[in-house]
Amino acid sequence: MTVVEILVVLGIVGVVALGNAVFIANFNKELKETENVSQEQSELAILNVSAVNILKKSAASFNKLNLADDSNRNFFDYYPDVPFSTLQEVASGFEKRSFTIKAGQTNRYFYLIQSEEADYDSLVYDPMYAYSQASPAPNKFVSGTVEYRGLNSIAKLTGIGGAPNAGTMTKVFQKRWENGKMFLLSCPTYLRPVIGGNINVLQPPRFASFLGKVAGVDLIPVNTSETRVPYFNVNPTTLTTYTSVDRYLRQLPTVGGAAPFVKVEPVKLVRFQLRTAKTPGLADLYWQELVNGEYVDKAQLIANVKSVSFTRKAITLPLISMEVEQ
Incomplete structure (x- = not known):
């Protein structure tokens, strides 16, 4: 083989090697781009x-x-x-x-x-279970008085939570009812403020609801300094603040003329x-x-x-x- 032939062969080999190098570089670049796109799509799928x-x-x-x-x-x-x-x-x-x-x-x-209803269930609650008789009615024309005892003070239901004499909330929600945990009370009737005898339909309707956290046998309001976001804990018709569960229950609306009931729901x-x-x-x-x-x-x-x-x-x-x- 002459020197010229050797140089020609080396030139061809160099061109092929250069072509392969360019191909591999482009392939790796496209593979990286595909991996990035795939990763982004995977992250979006997980996010969705x-x-x-x-x-x-x-x-x-x-x-x-x-x-x-x-x-x-x-x-x-x-x-x-x-x-x-x-x-x-x-x-x-x-x-x-x-x-x-x-x-x-x-x-x-x-x-x-x-x-958190899917994890801990919820309860349709009769407000009467939060009260006990303080004084009997003296006659049929005068009402007696009742005393508020707290949502979890009176055992009225059977359940697997707590001791036999444990309160209703402990029986239903078990360890979910503990100090600091949040619950939402709501009465499923949409109401609007009544101002001067009129109702503005452009005012959003609201359930009578109470957002609170567990404190012993009852719920107390959660301060907005803790939630970091304002929320409505007010009577939807009078716009007065619910300062306690007792006040909330006493102001419940009647539902179709019947006695009111409350949904108790664990939330976060x-x-x-x-x-x-x-x-x-x-x-x-x-x-x-x-x-x-x-x-x-x-x-x-x-x-x-x-x-x-x-x-x-x-x-x-x-x-x-x-x-x-x-």
Whole structure:
């Protein structure tokens, strides 16, 4: 083989080697891009499942929490009895709600009341079980008096929780009824304020409800300094504050003329937060739960996002959607 032939062969080998190197480099680059896309899609899929599991248990938030949205309207306003077309005529965009948190807004939170009914059950409760007779009626024309004893003071039900003489709440909810744990009392009748004998249908209707935490045999109101978000613990018609469960039960509305009843439901307060990520301009989305007066991390839902948005396309429906911008 001559020198020329050797040089030609070496040239061909070099070209082939260079081509292979370029091919391998491009292949590795495309493989990396595919892996990144796949990872992002996987993270979004996990986020979607987590978001659905969180949001579907948050019906108690509507008309209970008072959280200003991007337009300074209460995000949780809910009108089950007003036509959508009527709300559209009130003001531009009045029928919708949106709440956005952008990267860098580390002190902006989205709150929810999340039900734990699926884990601990709930109870339809007759208020009479919270009272005992203080003095008998002297005659049929004069009523006797009753004394409030607390939700968990009188054993009226059989159950597996606690001792035989344990209170109703302990029998039903067992260890879930302990100091500091939150419960929601609600009477399923929508009511509006009566002002000057008139009712404004554009005022969101509310259940008579009481959000409290366990303190011994009863519930006490939770301070907004603890929840970090305002909520309605008021009589829906008179707008007076429920300062105790006793006051709440005594002011219950009659349901169709019958004696009122109350749903007792275990709940918890949760919130979403964006924290600054390692990548400049991006943030990580966290889900937190209120425990003993402090919000603690439950999970990092997704990393490296620009923003997260919670939207309601119609305030006539109790539905929330969540989207992230990457």
